[in-house]
Amino acid sequence: AVSIALTEGDEVISGVVHEAAGRETFTAWKGGGAYLNGERIRVTEVPHPSGSLVATGFPYKDFSRLPSYLKCLAYLLKNTTGVRRMGSASIDLSYVACGRFEIFFEYGLNPWDVAAGTLLVTEAGGIVSNFSGNQLKITGHEIIASNANVYPEILKIISNFMLK
Numbered sequence: 001a002v003s004i005a006l007t008e009g010d011e012v013i014s015g016v017v018h019e020a021a022g023r024e025t026f027t028a029w030k031g032g033g034a035y036l037n038g039e040r041i042r043v044t045e046v047p048h049p050s051g052s053l054v055a056t057g058f059p060y061k062d063f064s065r066l067p068s069y070l071k072c073l074a075y076l077l078k079n080t081t082g083v084r085r086m087g088s089a090s091i092d093l094s095y096v097a098c099g100r101f102e103i104f105f106e107y108g109l110n111p112w113d114v115a116a117g118t119l120l121v122t123e124a125g126g127i128v129s130n131f132s133g134n135q136l137k138i139t140g141h142e143i144i145a146s147n148a149n150v151y152p153e154i155l156k157i158i159s160n161f162m163l164k
Contacts, residue, residue, distance in 0.1 A: 003090035005115035005138070012138060015116030017090045026094040026120050034097050034124035041098040043126040043147040049076075049154050052102035052146075054083045055092035062108040065162065069107070072161035076103075089143075093117025096145045097124035103154050107131070107142040107162070114143055127151040131162045 006014040013030040026041075028034040034041050046052050054076050059066055077083050084101070086092050090113060092104045097120040115138045118128045128145045129135060133155050142162070146154050 001088040001090045001094075003088075003112065003116045005112075005119065007115065007138065010138065012115050012119040015119040017094045017116050017120065019091055019094070024094075026097065026116075028097075028116075028120045028123040030119065030123070032123065034120045036094075036098050041120075041124050043096060043121065043124050044099040044102055045149060046102045046147060047149045049080055049103065049150055049157065052080050052150055052154075053100070054080050055086060055095060055101045055104040056083060057085060057087075057089055057092070057106040057109070059108055065107060068161050068164055072105075072158060075157065075161065089113040090117045093121055093128075093145055096126055096147075097121045102147055102150050104145045105131075105143060105154075105158050109141070109143065111138040114138065118143070118145070121145045129155065131155075131159050133159070 002018045004016045005012050015028050017026040089109050095101045096104050121128050126147050131142045
């Protein structure tokens with residue numbers, strides 16, 4: 001994927017994620033909505049994590065939280081409709097924005113991994129935060145993204161495992 005974000009200070013005001021293999025281009029601008037190939041997109045209305053499809057990434061550099069991550073992953077495998085790994089945080093976030101996934105979480109990312117995708121999710125009606133529930137600055141150190149229905153419960157679940 002190619003992921004590009006335009007920021008004004010700490011705020012992402014425009015973002016584009018292009019998935020070359022799928023020939024899909026996701027775009028968003030602050031206050032202007034989120035789009036897939038020019039068509040408006042929205043997060044799903046799935047009400048609970050139990051009915052959700054989860055996307056995540058595997059740690060590749062920082063293994064200090066690996067035991068907690070694996071416990072969280074095991075819980076989600078057993079208590080959701082499934083877990084997927086696409087290979088790109090920007091694609092995972094884009095897929096939450098267009099309703100292919102309900103939940104994305106990961107840690108150890110960088111701003112260029114998440115900046116455009118976070119705007120896509122919020123402009124599509126979703127919520128993005130860190131594992132403590134604080135509004136995400138574009139660091140990418142830790143991220144949860146989901147629809148508004150699932151968010152409160154998934155925040156509790158992920159925080160329970162990842163903030164110990």
